[in-house]
Amino acid sequence: MLSVRGLTKAYGGRVVVEDLDLDVAAGEVVSLVGPNGVGKSTVLRCLVGLETPDAGEVHLGEARLDTRVPQTRRALCTVLGDLGLLPDLTVAEHLDLLARAHGVEGVAEVVAGALDEARIEHVADQLPTTLSSGQAQRFALASAMVRPWALLVADEPEQRLDDAGRAWLGDWLAAHAATGRAVLVASHDPDVVARSGARVVQIEGDA
Template sequence: MRGMDLLRLAEVRHGYGRRPVLDGVSLALGAGQVVAVLGPNGAGKSTLLRIAAGRERPDAGTVTFRDAPADEDGAAFRADVACALGPGAHYPDLTVREHLLLVALAHGVPDAEERVDAALGEHRLADHAEQFPDALSAGLGQLLSLAATRVRPAELLILDEPEAHLDAEARAALGARLRALAAGGAAVLLATHDPALAERAGARRLSLADGRLRPAA
């Protein structure tokens, strides 16, 4: 349901060695909401998303998804949270279509073939469906990573700089897709350098600086 909190971060602190990165970060993200985290390189955006995705444990504070600890190894968490956090890990011996079909079937999608065809079209990959991922350009590889999050069900989508390597047309289409996902009840958390993408997605914009989240100007 729209407005129901799915993801909560409470007083999260984290650092590497003596360098603090997150200093008391709190965030609540509900169904039907999009939150975009902006900030310069090195501000801690990727760290924040990895912690939200249950891939890294914070030094202090709590991270919960549907009131249970966020843990990417948990079956329920994996079933409901889709992530694209940097260059995708693809199966080198599977074509683009085969890779997406495997993702869809692994998540029990009943109309997997149709869903994969739709994702290929949405992400401008239809003409590259029989290529292997290593043969794709950086931009098409990014679109494959994003397509992999679309062929499976997800209540929460976490994306780290999803606009990387994409041209203006692809960024505009991405913003529209994220807005539509939220309208359908999903929650989206993304880190981005592109304020226009955040605006197209209908996102609440936050700025991460000095380890703290604040409303973006």
């Protein structure tokens, strides 16, 4: 589903990612692992168009991954810690808007299901800026539950989750992959990686 060839990225002349090849198949969870600063987030950001690589090609299916293409935006879901928020909308209203924007049917049920599964139904009427850090991360994950996607790209999705939340996350990632979706994460949590059934890709470097 996702194919990366020769990805290279430098900042200020310092090469952070060099000639990386990576494939993520439908039905698979892949986890990038490696020490702080080795370039995991940079890889993810280059893949989804938040950074411009210096070299390399990224394909989603047969086509070059281009987030200007509406079908690509629909197929690609990101949880990268930069959730765009509308200041006047509650948690539930954000999820509702997201589901509607993606043409989801049965929006009310879908949103209620996501609030329940992410265990944030009790804060559904709060503004996202008032959430605790763990609740905010659950909200970010709930955002991925209310919309269609074929590929999820998530940077340390376990961040700020409690033990139960990390266990749920690992199972949730595995369950989605089992439906034929593809998941690419960067993670520092061996339990989440193991529980999700991820194939581990070690990112090497001189971080």
